[in-house]
Structures are given as C-alpha cells and as structure tokens.
Amino acid sequence: MxxxxxxxxxxxxxxxxxxxxxxxxxxxxxxxxxxxxxxxxxxxxxxxxxxxxxxxxxxxxxxxxxxxxxxxxxxxxxxxxxxxxxxxxxxxxxxxxxxxPRDQVPGILHKGVENCIKTGNNMAIPKQDYLFLLADLGNELAEEECPGFYVPVDKENADILFFPNSKEVFADNDDMKWWWKIFYAARENWTVPSENWESVDWGLFTGNYEATKIFAQRKIEHMKRLNIKRMIMPDCGGGSYGCRVGMETCALDNPENRVNFIYLYEYLVEIIKEGRIKLDKSVHAGKTFTWHDSCKHGRELERHFGKGFYEEPRWIIQQCVDNFVEMEPNRANSYCCGAGGGMWPMPYEDESAYHGRMKHRSIKETGADVVVVGCSNCHDQLMKRLPKYYDDHDYEVKYIWELVADALIIEPWSEEEIKKAEEEAEAQWKKFGIDLDEMF
Ligand code: SF4
Ligand code: SF4
Ligand code: SF4
Known part of the structure; x- marks a missing residue:
C-alpha cells in the first residue's frame, strides 16, 4: 500500500x-x-x-x-x-x-571554500610560489615567442584586471599562456592580483552565501585599490555567475562597490573588431569545430540578468576557423556537461558522467573534430572525465581563448617596447622579492 x-x-x-x-x-x-x-x-x-x-x-x-x-x-x-x-x-x-551543516558537505568542497577564505585560492598555494610561477612561466613565453612579455602583478591604473584559475596555477600551468599571448598581441595594459587571486567562486558550489560575498568583495577591492578600468569576469561558468551575483549583492550594500566588468566573449569580440589582434584561420584548416553553450554563460545569465552569451562565441570561433557546425540542442536548450555546481571536484563522478551523457551524444552527432568551450569545468569534464565513461569519445576539447591564441598573428614588438617591458619586469619582481638572476 x-x-x-x-x-x-x-x-x-x-x-x-x-x-x-x-x-x-x-x-x-x-x-x-x-x-x-x-x-x-x-x-x-x-x-x-x-x-x-x-x-x-x-x-x-x-x-x-x-x-x-x-x-x-x-x-x-x-x-x-x-x-x-x-x-x-x-x-x-x-x-x-x-x-x-558544513561538516557534512560532500568531499573537498568545504575545504576548498575554507582555503579560499584563508589563503585567497582553493589550493592554498603560497603567495611566493604563485609569484615565482608567474615570473618563470612568463619568462618562458618571452623566450619562446613573445619577447618582452611578463605578467604584470598589482599594476595600478591597468585597463584590465584578470583572475587566474587555481587549476592552472596548481597543475595545468601552460594553459595560462593562451590568455597571456592574447594580451601580448593586443598590447593590453592588464594585470593580475598578487593575493586573493582565485577566479572561481567556491561559495556557489556549497551554497555558502557569505563566502560568495567575501570573494566578490575581494575582486571589487582589487579594482578600487589599483584603480582599474574593467575586470574580465572569471572564465568558469559557475564562477562567473556566482561572481556576478556576489558583486550585485555588494553593490546593493554600498553603491560605491559598483565596478566595471566585461565578459570574456565581449572582450575578445572587442579586440578582434578593433583590429587589436589579427587571426589566421588556416592554422585550423581541415578540422570541423562545434561550440558547447555553457549553462552559466548562456541560459542562467540570460534568466537572471537578461543577457546570455550565445552569438558572440559563435562569431569569435568563425573568425578562427572555416568549418563550424551547430550542436543540437543549442543556446538556451543546450545540455550541461555535467560538471557544474561543484560536480567536477565532488565525489560523485559516476553521477556527473551520467549527466554528461546528453552532452556527449550532442557532440558526437555533430561529427565535429573539436568542441570549443568557455568554461574550465566544461573543459575538464569533456576532456578528462567523459572519455573514461564513453568508448566512442574521439573529439578534442579546446578553450575559445586557446583557439584565438592558436590563430594569432603576432605583430612583433619594437626594440623600445621590449626594453621598456623588460625594465618594468625587473623592477616588479625585485619589489616582490623574486630574484630573476637566481631563477634564470
Ligand atoms: S512541476 Fe512544472 S510547474 Fe512545477 S516546478 Fe516543475 S516545471 Fe515548474
Ligand atoms: S540538474 Fe536538473 S534540477 Fe538541477 S538545475 Fe539542471 S535541470 Fe534543474
Ligand atoms: S555546462 Fe556544466 S560546468 Fe559548464 S557552465 Fe554549465 S553547469 Fe557549469
């Protein structure tokens, strides 16, 4: 009964x-x-x-x-x-x-939130290790293909504030170079914070409203302290949405907390249209590309704030490739990859992969060689988790900024520009106690 x-x-x-x-x-x-x-x-x-x-x-x-x-x-x-x-x-x-209750939050999620609150990033990476990595990798990029490149840290009056993702700082170090190359080619006046630099809003993963507000307030404080014109909303869909909500809450508390921001799609469209970067599609010839509409940059942003990014990423991709195919369903009807809301680091891998079956099927039906994404969780889910569950997984996964970076035609910097940047880099790293001679 x-x-x-x-x-x-x-x-x-x-x-x-x-x-x-x-x-x-x-x-x-x-x-x-x-x-x-x-x-x-x-x-x-x-x-x-x-x-x-x-x-x-x-x-x-x-x-x-x-x-x-x-x-x-x-x-x-x-x-x-x-x-x-x-x-x-x-x-x-x-x-x-x-x-x-916080002691019953699954897996490492609450620990990640606590780390973010205490250390400014979810992996608790010490400040000097982070700065050393930026100096070292920046120097590598300068030697490889971008003479004069360095990562500007805490630069006052910059035009753009950018937040790294701790996954990249902790493990996938080279993934940072794609954005760096774009900034270099665009001759962008940009910077990253030396502390409290985590891009992702871990508070959103556990429903920790207080943490979400703390992380948003920190981003706002960087903007005000350094007098920066605009910040790029963090790449991760969840982080971006969480950050936006947190910033709105802070602005409601105090209107002086309202700062300018731009979404990564708007930024890329802007620098392409203004001719600040030039792209060569031929590097991607012979491959077919499709786009994964991430929920938090599309449907959820549209639902909460009236504007989802659907057409901009498609336009950007088509500046980089010749062969683009649509996925079905797409835009607001798109399926989630299955890694959102903290499901990437959560101990529910089978459930997350089950969720991802719909997205996997959508991608397979396009016949595309490469699926392009705009969110780090989508990236890892499609590239690292789904292949373990689906034998027919045979597509590459690329970030949209990776696609742009790969297609860049970099106009060489002048000798003066290089010399000036090298002097700035030396002064900056000295200020932070990073010994360039010892390093290189
Ligand atoms: S059951 Fe229907 S009305 Fe109720 S929450 Fe679901 S969709 Fe909305
Ligand atoms: S996973 Fe299901 S319940 Fe949760 S937001 Fe998506 S559709 Fe709604
Ligand atoms: S597809 Fe999944 S991981 Fe990507 S933005 Fe949507 S919820 Fe987040």
Whole structure:
C-alpha cells in the first residue's frame, strides 16, 4: 500500500526562504524533471526534480537537505527555463546545499571554500610560489615567442584586471599562456592580483552565501585599490555567475562597490573588431569545430540578468576557423556537461558522467573534430572525465581563448617596447622579492 505523507511544519527560516519561490504555484506538470539530465541517475531511483519540490511543499526539508539530490544538481537551469510557473529551481537546490551543516558537505568542497577564505585560492598555494610561477612561466613565453612579455602583478591604473584559475596555477600551468599571448598581441595594459587571486567562486558550489560575498568583495577591492578600468569576469561558468551575483549583492550594500566588468566573449569580440589582434584561420584548416553553450554563460545569465552569451562565441570561433557546425540542442536548450555546481571536484563522478551523457551524444552527432568551450569545468569534464565513461569519445576539447591564441598573428614588438617591458619586469619582481638572476 502506498505510504501516506502528511505535510510537516517547516522551520520558519526555511519557510521564509521558500516563500520567495512561490512553490505553491507548481502545477506538478513535470516539465522540470523531463528536461533535467539527472532524472534516472543510477542510485537515485525515486528522485526527480518535481518530486523533490513536492517534498519541500510537504515540509520534508531534512529529507531533501540530507539527500544527494541537491548536490548532483549542477545548477544548469534547464528545469527553470522550461518551467511554466518560472520557479527558480536551481536557487532552491542551492539553498538546500546551504542548509547542510558544513561538516557534512560532500568531499573537498568545504575545504576548498575554507582555503579560499584563508589563503585567497582553493589550493592554498603560497603567495611566493604563485609569484615565482608567474615570473618563470612568463619568462618562458618571452623566450619562446613573445619577447618582452611578463605578467604584470598589482599594476595600478591597468585597463584590465584578470583572475587566474587555481587549476592552472596548481597543475595545468601552460594553459595560462593562451590568455597571456592574447594580451601580448593586443598590447593590453592588464594585470593580475598578487593575493586573493582565485577566479572561481567556491561559495556557489556549497551554497555558502557569505563566502560568495567575501570573494566578490575581494575582486571589487582589487579594482578600487589599483584603480582599474574593467575586470574580465572569471572564465568558469559557475564562477562567473556566482561572481556576478556576489558583486550585485555588494553593490546593493554600498553603491560605491559598483565596478566595471566585461565578459570574456565581449572582450575578445572587442579586440578582434578593433583590429587589436589579427587571426589566421588556416592554422585550423581541415578540422570541423562545434561550440558547447555553457549553462552559466548562456541560459542562467540570460534568466537572471537578461543577457546570455550565445552569438558572440559563435562569431569569435568563425573568425578562427572555416568549418563550424551547430550542436543540437543549442543556446538556451543546450545540455550541461555535467560538471557544474561543484560536480567536477565532488565525489560523485559516476553521477556527473551520467549527466554528461546528453552532452556527449550532442557532440558526437555533430561529427565535429573539436568542441570549443568557455568554461574550465566544461573543459575538464569533456576532456578528462567523459572519455573514461564513453568508448566512442574521439573529439578534442579546446578553450575559445586557446583557439584565438592558436590563430594569432603576432605583430612583433619594437626594440623600445621590449626594453621598456623588460625594465618594468625587473623592477616588479625585485619589489616582490623574486630574484630573476637566481631563477634564470
Ligand atoms: S516545471 Fe515548474 S510547474 Fe512544472 S512541476 Fe516543475 S516546478 Fe512545477
Ligand atoms: S538545475 Fe539542471 S540538474 Fe538541477 S534540477 Fe534543474 S535541470 Fe536538473
Ligand atoms: S560546468 Fe559548464 S555546462 Fe556544466 S553547469 Fe557549469 S557552465 Fe554549465
């Protein structure tokens, strides 16, 4: 006989939060569950989005909070995009994560947040190691192909503030060089912070609203302290969305916290259209490329802030390649890769790969050789995790800024420009106690 469930009394603080979402308006139509790639996840039988929301309506908050369901939700927003009652389901799931006691947050996520708060990056990389790496790798790039190149750190009055991703600083070091080459070719007046440089908003992964605000406030402080014109929103979809929300909150608290920012797609379009960089498509001849619409740079940005980046990345790619094919579904209907909302570092790899099956199928159906992405989690998921689960995985994965960097025609710097940059680099590293002679 079916179990009869009676509504429970919600704690006031939960009731207050859920009232914002008009859950009572839910028509139980099931559109959310039908569009959600985690419906049917092995081991999660009996769970789906509609049912989870019903449980909340019935006051079964603890059952949801202590389940795996909100954690395997990537916050991709496909459910909310289709919901006829415009219920903000990803935010409800995020709040369920928020309600989990911090010592019961899965895997390393809470540790990552704590590291970010204490050390300014989730891997707790010491400042001198970070600076040494920037000096060393920068010098490598200068010797390889960009004479005069160095990474400007804490440069006052720069036009662009850029935030590294700790994955690159910790392990995939050379991946930083693509953006560096673009800045070099564009003769950009840019900089990175010496401290609190983590791009990704780890608070978003665990529903830690306070942390999200701290990380956003730090970015704002860098902008004000160094008097910088614009910051590039961090590359990761989740980070970008989290950062944007955090910055809006800080600006509501104090209007002086409002700073200028630009999305990476807008930046690339700008420097290409202004002729500040030139591209040669022939380097990509013979290959077919497709674009993965990341949820947080597309659908979720559009839903929350009225503008998703759909056409800009397509335009940028077509400046770099001749053969571009669309993926289906695309734009706001695109499937998530399965690594969002902290699912890349979370201990739910099987569930994440199951989620990614829809994206993998979409990519395969294009027949493309290369899938281009604009988010570091999408990149790692498609390039490192999915090949372990899907035998027919045979496509390359490239960042959109990698594609641009590979196609760059770099106009040589003059002797004066090189000499000036070398003098600036020497003075900068001396100021930070990095001994260039000892290093090289
Ligand atoms: S799509 Fe919206 S209205 Fe339909 S079941 Fe889901 S939450 Fe309810
Ligand atoms: S945000 Fe994505 S993963 Fe989460 S419930 Fe909605 S469709 Fe499913
Ligand atoms: S990892 Fe990429 S595809 Fe997945 S939720 Fe984040 S932005 Fe979307």
């Amino acid at each position: 079916a179990e009869i469930v009676s509504p429970k009394k919600q704690p006031e603080y939960v009731k207050e939060h859920l009232q914002k979402f008009n859950l009572a308006a839910c028509m139980t139509c099931g559109t959310c569950s039908s569009g959600c790639p985690i419906t049917g996840t092995p081991g999660m039988e009996g769970w789906d989005t509609r049912k989870t929301l019903r449980m909340l309506v019935y006051g079964m908050t603890d059952e949801v909070v202590y389940s795996k369901f909100p954690w395997i939700c990537t916050g991709c927003g496909r459910c909310a995009y289709g919901c006829p009652m415009a219920i903000d389901i990803p935010y409800i799931m995020l709040h369920m994560k928020h309600l989990r």
